[in-house]
Amino acid sequence: MTAQPAVQVKGIRKSFKDVDVLCGVDFDVEAGSIFALLGSNGAGKTTLVRILSTLLKADAGTATVHGVDVAANPGKVRESISLTGQFAAVDDVLTGRENLVLVAKLRHLKNAGAIADDLLARFSLTDAGDRKASTYSGGMRRRLDIAMSLIGNPPIIFLDEPTTGLDPQARIEVWQTMKKLADQGTTVLLTTLHLDEAEQLAHRIAILHKGTIIQNGTLAELKQVLPAARVEFVEKQSSLEDVFLALVGETGEAGTTADDPADSNVPARNEMQ
Template identity: 60%
Template sequence: MDNDEFAIKVSGLKKAYKEKDVLKGVTFQVQKGSIFCLLGSNGAGKTTMVKILATLLRMDSGMALIEGQDVKKDGAKVRKRISLTGQFAAVDEILTGRENLEMAARLCHLKDYKMQADKLLRDFHLEDAADKRTAAYSGGMRRRLDIAMSLLGNPSVIFLDEPTTGLDPQSRNAMWNIIEELKESGVTIFLTTQYLEEAEELADQVAILHEGVIIANGTVEEIKKLSSTEYVIFTFNHHESMRKMIKMFVKEISGINEDDQTVSIEIKGGMKQITNIFTTMDQYGIISSSFTQKKATLEDVFLNLVDGAKENRYE
């Protein structure tokens, strides 16, 4: 691909705090106008990566370019092209939503700051609460206002560090819609998240960061192909049959949902294993109302890759 197709280019990036190596030679590229999702467990180095790319923290070595500008050498130019929404909404609770936006717009030296604030209030469905103090806003409203403020100045690359943490499902879905709309407008989104279903829903490209190293990188479908694991999910109408199932296949069961009365079994032995499961169920009178086969989700693959990396480290 041509270099101009990439909004972000990172190569051999390293960062250590005292004697602890946090990033150990990270390399990846992000296409313009796409949603890139960086996944990783707590402490994997996600926030450190975001801070370096947003010029808030200096790397020890390596290279990072944002729209062709060197993060290390041309920080001022990079900051004109980006915005960052951190893990906690950075709004002034004493001010109203409108006042927050107008203040941020004036700090960006925008002459039409009132017009910009009005537009963003409409775009982010905050008009009804525009003149209320943000201390009275819900978590989802604060997040929307925070992202609206980050769009002042028309950044071409937006960093969203765990933007939906702590939000209820309805607010999370609303945030997903906003992120999709930002992508459709041509903005490049760099997203970190703890929610694997969020990455599966939104991301054009996913990279998994584990202990400072990228252990997988590609589209969601490419990542999911790294695991051939399948599951059979049995649904039960009667608790007795479900209890028998759990007792009989306790070593093979990968998940139990008491509310839905389902039992999941990881299939490692192909059709032979599936045949043996049904034969055993028939022998012991275990009756399920239905069953479905399911391929590994992104969460399944993530956990397998991270667990596999841990096992390799201790071999």
């Protein structure tokens, strides 16, 4: 962790015609942490991420990413970030390795092949590296997508609802990937509408509602908003996710997902270059 926030947002406002989408948003993200921006559909999460990633200009307020003002120096900001959207931005015609090599070459990096091989290993995709991405399962495609976004070692990564459309096994794989990124020092700003995702992953959680942050803190701090819990002895019932994982015989470990092309997400070219 460093003293300077990796991301700092102050008074950000954004409207589209007569609709106020962001109404003065403030928060800081510590370097090397996972920060979850939790909110329902239409809360303004994607709009805020687009502002922070320089794809959209705010109407008011300021934001800095890696110490750089996003409005004053967007080109410098792009050098420090990567953005992964709601659908995997992989090329189905190419193999997993070819996708990675392509991005490395587009970023004018040397040893593109070595970079690709390293990322395939890091994301447990080595055995599938020479297969076309069209044969990958949803979880594998998402892991490849995140691997592509890490080429060039950006210190900050924005993940906009990264588990959209994934089955329970694939979600767990992506969760494990995000935890590894934070453990290795990458700052992760995650937007999600899933309560359990924020609870499992985030060091801090900000709840965005109708364009405003209504609560911001650690999970323990947020739980203090509720009355003190009563101690009761009840029989714990298995969740549907527990049943599903038990029946399919998988634990969610990276690399164990069955390869079913029908489960794959429709690709969308939304990765920052």
